[in-house]
Amino acid sequence: MAIIMHRSFKRFTLILALFAVTSFLVNYTQNSGLSMWSPDKYFSRFSEHFRRFMMMSRRLCDCETCVTEPEISLWFDERFNQSIPPLLTKHNNLIPESVYKWWVHLQAERNPKNINDTIQELFETIPSAVDLMDGGPYRCRRCAVVGNSGNLKNSVYGAEIDDHDFIMRMNHAPTAKYEVDVGRKTTHHFVYPESVRELQDNVTMVLIPFKTLDLQWVVSALTNGTINHTYAPVPRKIRVSREKILVYSPEFMKYIYDRWLLNHGRYPSTGLFSVIFALHVCDKVDLYGFGADSKGNWHHYWENNPSAGAFRQTGVHDGDFEATIIGNLSSINKVTIFYGR
Missing domain, CATH: 3.90.1480.20 (Glycosyl transferase family 29)
Structure with missing residues (x-):
């Protein structure tokens, strides 16, 4: 149980870090006027990573495939x-x-x-x-x-x-x-x-x-x-x-x-x-x-x-x-x- 809580804390910390990095990049690009950075693009990428993380959290196990996964057969x-x-x-x-x-x-x-x-x-x-x-x-x-x-x-x-x-x-x-x-x-x-x-x-x-x-x-x-x-x-x-x-x-x-x-x-x-x-x-x-x-x-x-x-x-x-x-x-x-x- 302690291991699971530790892993959950690490993943939550990762999400917060991604939010912080994304906010920094958005603010930086807006203030610096650099056109190579696109806030919309970053938010889109972050949303995709967040979606994948949530899908992983709903998985039945941490293996590549899980025996109990339904709707396979x-x-x-x-x-x-x-x-x-x-x-x-x-x-x-x-x-x-x-x-x-x-x-x-x-x-x-x-x-x-x-x-x-x-x-x-x-x-x-x-x-x-x-x-x-x-x-x-x-x-x-x-x-x-x-x-x-x-x-x-x-x-x-x-x-x-x-x-x-x-x-x-x-x-x-x-x-x-x-x-x-x-x-x-x-x-x-x-x-x-x-x-x-x-x-x-x-x-x-x-x-x-x-x-x-x-x-x-x-x-x-x-x-x-x-x-x-x-x-x-x-x-x-x-x-x-x-x-x-x-x-x-x-x-x-x-x-x-x-x-x-x-x-x-x-x-x-x-x-x-x-x-x-x-x-x-x-x-x-x-x-x-x-x-x-x-x-x-x-x-x-x-x-x-x-x-x-x-x-x-x-x-x-x-x-x-x-x-x-x-x-x-x-x-x-x-x-x-x-x-x-």
Whole structure:
């Protein structure tokens, strides 16, 4: 906030200085009788600079282009809804009934605990989320969303990825031994309980919950460690600071499913969850490690797993439809895709 106020003061001071210089030149030319100076011309030029300054002040961000700029694409404007918060927080903790009915059946569990009691317990354990929706005309937040595709092999994107403000990774993605291609820094790591891995101390864990038990697991993993199995084994304990845990909103999940996926598949993939999240909290979004490799193989950059693309046939995620969404975002310059070298 102090930085923004400082910048605003500097720009206001610049305007006053321009007024002073213009007044001096007008008075000077009028008193000296020099014909080479035209007050009308100077006022015209000053008005143009002032108009540009006011336009810049009304801009949505300080990047050359801003993700949230409307009227670039009707397709985008019909889908993008900035009024829906991406995170579940102490102050954004009510899940609409229609959302809950959809969400609670994503990964069916027997006798789920009361959701309101679960959320209350959750935010007694972790603090309310930081404000990521702090955009404005003086912010240019550049984000890299790093997928797990084998097309990152030999890409040498590491330094380029690390140069971003936010660097988002997902699920089991390792960086050790792959730094040259995928970078070494991470700011936000998207997981669900079954995909949690050890994170560095300064990394924020963004939990994508698919069931009430996932929210209960967060509390358990930070306290008594009583939950060690959901539909698969999960860690009893996690070494993550409570201040570094964010929880993806079920309402935001359904918004992506309804508005972006148009109800294709059962629910979006972690990759699409990460991309749409980035559109809402970033000003410029670059995508790395999405799609197949140059030979058409769907596998991870750290393994040659022939079944890695099986999600495209299971029906859980509609991979082809998701690829179309990302392709459309690229075609209207809302994201930039780096396909590998």
